[in-house]
Amino acid sequence: MSGVQNLNWPLMLNNILPADARAVADFLCPEVPILTQSSQVEAFEQEWSQWLGVDFSVFVNSGSSANLLTMTALKEIFGLGEVIVPTLTWVSDIASVIQCGFTPVFVDINPRTLGMDIRQVLQKITSRTKAVFLTHILGYNALDAHILAELEARKVPLVEDVCESHGATFGDRKLGTFGLMSNFSFYYAHHMSTIEGGMISTNDLQLYETLRMLRSHGMVRESKSAELRKRYRGKHPDLNPDFIFAFAGYNVRSTEINAIIGRSQLKRLDENNKLRTENLLLFLNNLDSEKYRTDFAVEGSCNYAFTLVLKSPDPVLCENVMRALQQHGVEFRRGTSGGGNQLRQPYLKKVVGDKEFEKYPVVDHVHFYGFYIGNYPGLERDKILQLCSLLNELTGKEQYHG
Numbered sequence: 001m002s003g004v005q006n007l008n009w010p011l012m013l014n015n016i017l018p019a020d021a022r023a024v025a026d027f028l029c030p031e032v033p034i035l036t037q038s039s040q041v042e043a044f045e046q047e048w049s050q051w052l053g054v055d056f057s058v059f060v061n062s063g064s065s066a067n068l069l070t071m072t073a074l075k076e077i078f079g080l081g082e083v084i085v086p087t088l089t090w091v092s093d094i095a096s097v098i099q100c101g102f103t104p105v106f107v108d109i110n111p112r113t114l115g116m117d118i119r120q121v122l123q124k125i126t127s128r129t130k131a132v133f134l135t136h137i138l139g140y141n142a143l144d145a146h147i148l149a150e151l152e153a154r155k156v157p158l159v160e161d162v163c164e165s166h167g168a169t170f171g172d173r174k175l176g177t178f179g180l181m182s183n184f185s186f187y188y189a190h191h192m193s194t195i196e197g198g199m200i201s202t203n204d205l206q207l208y209e210t211l212r213m214l215r216s217h218g219m220v221r222e223s224k225s226a227e228l229r230k231r232y233r234g235k236h237p238d239l240n241p242d243f244i245f246a247f248a249g250y251n252v253r254s255t256e257i258n259a260i261i262g263r264s265q266l267k268r269l270d271e272n273n274k275l276r277t278e279n280l281l282l283f284l285n286n287l288d289s290e291k292y293r294t295d296f297a298v299e300g301s302c303n304y305a306f307t308l309v310l311k312s313p314d315p316v317l318c319e320n321v322m323r324a325l326q327q328h329g330v331e332f333r334r335g336t337s338g339g340g341n342q343l344r345q346p347y348l349k350k351v352v353g354d355k356e357f358e359k360y361p362v363v364d365h366v367h368f369y370g371f372y373i374g375n376y377p378g379l380e381r382d383k384i385l386q387l388c389s390l391l392n393e394l395t396g397k398e399q400y401h402g
């Protein structure tokens with residue numbers, strides 16, 4: 001095989017820098033201030049809203065908590081029914097739908113965006129549909145003008161999961177500004193990291209107040225609206241005003257320390273994202289398009305991972321890819337986002353049956369023949385080119401038997 005040596009290429013590198021640690025140290029000295037959710041969290045939320053282009057944001061302790069809160073808020077405001085979800089996404093996107101009592105309705109994916117097949121989404125909307133809960137997979141925009149117009153016309157709320165796509169755009173707007181609510185994750189291998197963390201963003205004031213309360217036990221005093229607090233107090237004179245629980249909420253708050261790291265990281269997010277985009281284009285432009293899919297929807301994309309999907313279902317090439325990556329120290333994940341076809345997972349087979357996954361062939365191809373590889377700002381161009389040569393040299397079943 002090629003002269004490529006160990007590439008020493010992890011999924012993510014240096015996402016939390018000494019500058020972030022210094023920001024935390026400065027905050028902790030000389031006197032340790034309040035560390036539970038307070039003014040730093042508030043400042044991070046405001047800076048995030050400004051960066052994204054929305055009115056309100058709510059910082060929580062993970063992207064999964066963001067998923068759970070958005071589905072809970074949806075239930076509180078619109079009631080129960082069906083939620084249309086992707087077959088390729090993270091477990092908590094589907095788990096939150098089920099945990100809140102909605103019926104998940106699945107659609108296959110578009111091979112170019114890895115997001116939901118929009119034609120199927122529109123076919124599956126009924127009078128029972130409460131929302132389309134769409135995931136932008138690994139930095140690729142999954143929206144188009146048609147779905148936005150149709151959802152608006154049919155009055156179906158859109159919830160965007162942008163946990164894997166911070167900074168990606170559709171047209172001149174960032175993903176996460178199109179939905180009624182949008183979710184972000186700041187877990188370590190994402191575009192930026194608060195160690196653990198997540199954000200929910202919205203332009204809807206009622207949802208914002210609901211999400212704030214849901215984040216903290218459903219407590220009314222978490223609402224910023226004096227009028228809302230007064231209304232609850234008036235309606236419940238037998239209750240201590242500090243302890244009125246409007247919803248069966250959660251405690252998914254984060255801390256001041258996580259917010260400090262987030263504020264420090266946000267300063268370099270755009271700059272890092274530019275480098276990631278250059279990396280992805282270099283990767284896709286140098287891959288052999290006869291063996292691998294290179295026609296991803298890159299316009300406006302912003303990826304923290306390279307998507308590597310075999311063009312045809314070729315188990316020999318697939319084995320060779322995995323062996324080559326392992327031998328050359330390139331960390332990877334199978335199935336792209338979330339481990340592939342969610343309908344093959346035991347937690348979901350219990351809900352939808354053992355055979356449901358068979359109806360979604362496009363995601364099943366990605367499940368078996370798709371991978372992702374880390375894309376971080378300091379990744380050297382030379383390494384990317386070496387990886388492409390390595391992958392392009394690999395042979396599959398045609399060549400193997402031929």
Ligand SMILES: Cc1ncc(COP(=O)(O)O)c(C=O)c1O
Pocket residue numbers: 061062063064065067089090092093135161163164185186187197198337338
């Ligand atoms: C699309 C998507 N949604 C939600 C999550 C959950 O985020 P977290 O790991 O912060 O809980 C992830 C996690 O990686 C994700 O990829």
